[in-house]
Amino acid sequence: MRIDQTLDGNSARRLSPAMIYPIIDWFIPASVKENSELQQRARMFLISHLFGPFLGHTITVYLYLLDPAPNYALWVLAASISLFLSFPFALRWTGLYNTLAVLSVQNLIFAILWGCYHYGGLSSPFLPWLLTVPLLAFFYLGSAAKQRLLVLSLIAFNFGGFYVAYAQAHHFPEHIPLSELSGIGIISTLCAAVYVSIMALYYGNIVASQSELEREVRRHLATARQLPTAKAEAERANKAKSEFLAKMSHELRTPLNAVIGYSEMLLEEAEESGAEDQTSDIKRILTAGKHLLTLVSSVLDLSKLEAGKMELFPERFELGRLIDDVQASCQEEVAAYANRFVIECPDRQAILETDMAKLRQAITNIVNNAAKFTRGGVVTLTARVTNGLAEIAVRDTGVGIRRENLTELFQNFGESKGATASKYGGTGLGLALSKKLCRLMDGDIEVESEMGKGSCFTIHVPLTLRTGVKDAGVETDGGSPHANTGDDGNTILVIDNDQSVTSLLHQILVKEGYHAIAAHSAEEGLALAPAVRPGAILLGALLPETDGWLVLQRLKSNDMLRSCPVILLTAHQDAAKGRAFGASGHLIKPIDRDQLLRALRSVRTGTEDEDLGNAFLDRAAS
Amino acid sequence: MTKILLVEDNEMNRDMLGRRLLRQGFAVCFAVDGPSGVKMAADETPDLILMDVALGDMDGWEATRLIKSNPGTRQIPIIALTAHALASDRDTSVKVGCADFDTKPVDLPRLLGKIRGCLAA
Numbered sequence: 222m223r224i225d226q227t228l229d230g231n232s233a234r235r236l237s238p239a240m241i242y243p244i245i246d247w248f249i250p251a252s253v254k255e256n257s258e259l260q261q262r263a264r265m266f267l268i269s270h271l272f273g274p275f276l277g278h279t280i281t282v283y284l285y286l287l288d289p290a291p292n293y294a295l296w297v298l299a300a301s302i303s304l305f306l307s308f309p310f311a312l313r314w315t316g317l318y319n320t321l322a323v324l325s326v327q328n329l330i331f332a333i334l335w336g337c338y339h340y341g342g343l344s345s346p347f348l349p350w351l352l353t354v355p356l357l358a359f360f361y362l363g364s365a366a367k368q369r370l371l372v373l374s375l376i377a378f379n380f381g382g383f384y385v386a387y388a389q390a391h392h393f394p395e396h397i398p399l400s401e402l403s404g405i406g407i408i409s410t411l412c413a414a415v416y417v418s419i420m421a422l423y424y425g426n427i428v429a430s431q432s433e434l435e436r437e438v439r440r441h442l443a444t445a446r447q448l449p450t451a452k453a454e455a456e457r458a459n460k461a462k463s464e465f466l467a468k469m470s471h472e473l474r475t476p477l478n479a480v481i482g483y484s485e486m487l488l489e490e491a492e493e494s495g496a497e498d499q500t501s502d503i504k505r506i507l508t509a510g511k512h513l514l515t516l517v518s519s520v521l522d523l524s525k526l527e528a529g530k531m532e533l534f535p536e537r538f539e540l541g542r543l544i545d546d547v548q549a550s551c552q553e554e555v556a557a558y559a560n561r562f563v564i565e566c567p568d569r570q571a572i573l574e575t576d577m578a579k580l581r582q583a584i585t586n587i588v589n590n591a592a593k594f595t596r597g598g599v600v601t602l603t604a605r606v607t608n609g610l611a612e613i614a615v616r617d618t619g620v621g622i623r624r625e626n627l628t629e630l631f632q633n634f635g636e637s638k639g640a641t642a643s644k645y646g647g648t649g650l651g652l653a654l655s656k657k658l659c660r661l662m663d664g665d666i667e668v669e670s671e672m673g674k675g676s677c678f679t680i681h682v683p684l685t686l687r688t689g690v691k692d693a694g695v696e697t698d699g700g701s702p703h704a705n706t707g708d709d710g711n712t713i714l715v716i717d718n719d720q721s722v723t724s725l726l727h728q729i730l731v732k733e734g735y736h737a738i739a740a741h742s743a744e745e746g747l748a749l750a751p752a753v754r755p756g757a758i759l760l761g762a763l764l765p766e767t768d769g770w771l772v773l774q775r776l777k778s779n780d781m782l783r784s785c786p787v788i789l790l791t792a793h794q795d796a797a798k799g800r801a802f803g804a805s806g807h808l809i810k811p812i813d814r815d816q817l818l819r820a821l822r823s824v825r826t827g828t829e830d831e832d833l834g835n836a837f838l839d840r841a842a843s
Numbered sequence: 844m845t846k847i848l849l850v851e852d853n854e855m856n857r858d859m860l861g862r863r864l865l866r867q868g869f870a871v872c873f874a875v876d877g878p879s880g881v882k883m884a885a886d887e888t889p890d891l892i893l894m895d896v897a898l899g900d901m902d903g904w905e906a907t908r909l910i911k912s913n914p915g916t917r918q919i920p921i922i923a924l925t926a927h928a929l930a931s932d933r934d935t936s937v938k939v940g941c942a943d944f945d946t947k948p949v950d951l952p953r954l955l956g957k958i959r960g961c962l963a964a
Binding site for chain 2: 471474475478479481482483485486489514
């Protein structure tokens with residue numbers, strides 16, 4: 222409806238003489254403006270009351286000129302016609318539109334019948350004006366049966382008065398001879414015609430603007446219908462891109478592995494046979510092959526991360542061991558540019574339970590990056606534990622990064638451009654990959670830098686990978702890790718725009734060993750759902766209320782999410798509607814902890830309904 | 844001499860890994876697909892089997908299952924080799940009875956460590 226009104230105003234303005242609106246709208250009180258339909262009728266009312274009396278008075282002026290002795294008959298008619306001019310002001314001050322409209326119709330009937338009675342009786346030239354009465358009444362009051370009856374009663378009542386007046390005198394008074402009224406007959410009929418035409422034109426405009434409005438709304442609806450398709454298309458295209466990259470990287474790796482494997486063999490043989498003139502060449506092939514493999518692997522990893530297919534394999538290990546590994550694999554790279562590699566690790570014994578290989582990969586990328594942009598300087602790797610997080614800082618004394626480049630530093634292929642890139646090389650994949658890997662482990666990377674002085678990259682990751690988050694089935698003894706499938710069923714997505722609701726649910730769920738993810742809007746919820754593949758969705762009432770249903774519908778129309786049970790949390794009993802839309806359960810706010818957990822257990826084990834129905838009834842009864 | 848059966852359908856990988864194992868002093872025999880791998884296991888009774896899991900019609904898991912269900916070959920330790928370090932692959936390896944699991948491309952020192960570990964056990 223809100224859309225309707227704005228569109229309505231615009232199109233009406235475009236189609237009508239715009240200058241009238243400021244004048245007539247001044248008379249419309251706020252209470253009437255709230256209702257767009259009433260506002261339209263009020264505009265018709267105002268146009269006819271502001272312009273009608275002037276048309277009417279052409280007749281009184283004519284009568285005045287004709288009448289040799291103007292008397293009360295003329296003055297009453299003039300007063301009655303002038304009275305119409307007071308209606309717009311009355312509307313502005315009282316706001317009683319319907320009452321005024323009825324009074325106006327009454328005044329109109331009176332003026333016409335008074336004119337007829339005194340000037341010509343049943344053959345009066347004013348008689349055609351009677352035709353305007355039902356028309357105007359319809360414009361003012363709408364077409365409801367009650368209003369029609371009221372207007373007809375008014376006409377009948379006035380005709381009654383007309384007849385009574387005639388019956389008492391047995392004839393009509395004759396202020397002006399009937400023969401002299403023929404001239405005014407033409408004027409009167411013309412005025413009535415002009416008057417009705419103006420109103421009809423205005424009405425036609427409204428109808429036209431309304432149908433334009435309807436077309437507009439239909440266009441909007443059509444666009445809205447196409448949006449999900451377009452979005453699905455875009456998502457499909459993105460997925461296809463990721464799959465293509467993954468496939469290509471895989472296909473590239475196979476021949477690369479042969480290159481690396483055979484060069485390793487050649488190297489082993491050359492070293493054994495003492496063919497030292499060959500070893501350096503073979504080493505170059507090997508190094509180039511390994512470098513290429515790293516790049517291809519980075520692309521594969523990035524596309525996996527983007528497709529949400531990267532898995533985590535948590536292990537239990539000491540921080541010191543991780544740092545030793547990094548030192549071993551980066552030593553050569555750091556030294557290659559005549560840099561000193563300084564390691565500081567005060568918390569060597571600290572135990573981490575996270576994906577060691579991916580954390581090592583992230584740190585190695587950062588260290589290699591630091592080494593690459595530093596010549597004859599120092600690369601310092603500092604690892605320690607702060608606030609339950611592992612903090613790994615890599616500081617260099619290299620060229621530094623421009624402030625304006627910091628933001629795009631972690632974008633894929635976002636490495637510094639131009640001269641820097643050509644001097645130092647690189648694709649910029651490493652940093653993007655590191656950032657994404659850290660994020661996957663619930664951590665992050667920050668960077669500070671000063672041009673010419675160097676940069677400092679700091680990684681923070683939780684010491685323990687949240688079990689149940691990405692890895693519900695992990696045995697924390699460091700034994701065989703399980704798949705992080707994401708749809709392990711332990712993740713619960715909570716969609717509610719009320720932060721107090723989501724945080725309460727989060728507390729309850731986390732305490733029970735679930736992993737809760739909150740979304741505070743419909744869009745956020747719909748974006749998160751396919752990404753996290755939750756075991757169940759708790760869908761609260763979203764404002765505006767209809768969004769909740771829309772979200773439910775959208776979830777159920779998504780192939781990937783259709784099977785995911787949705788439990789509605791609402792303030793009232795919409796169980797039937799919820800089921801019709803495909804909800805698996807329904808809980809009434811305020812949420813009862815036990816019922817919530819029962820509901821979750823039952824939807825997840827597939828026992829459904831009975832428990833939930835009870836939960837629902839219990840709640841409704843209390 | 845310790846005999847290793849390498850079940851691998853890719854000719855290049857077979858050649859590469861086979862030659863490197865030979866140089867490490869192992870006797871190596873080859874199978875190019877699942878069924879011949881099962882047959883070789885029974886005929887040659889190797890000390891250890893390296894099983895690529897991505898084989899044509901009969902995959903490495905199925906071949907492992909068959910080898911493990913034959914009393915004559917059940918005791919032979921099998922190391923599964925996959926191209927992906929997927930947890931589900933590890934799980935399946937354990938489930939079908941593999942002694943260990945490694946990813947390709949082969950990191951020879953690491954694989955040798957695993958081979959020696961299996962042989963010692």
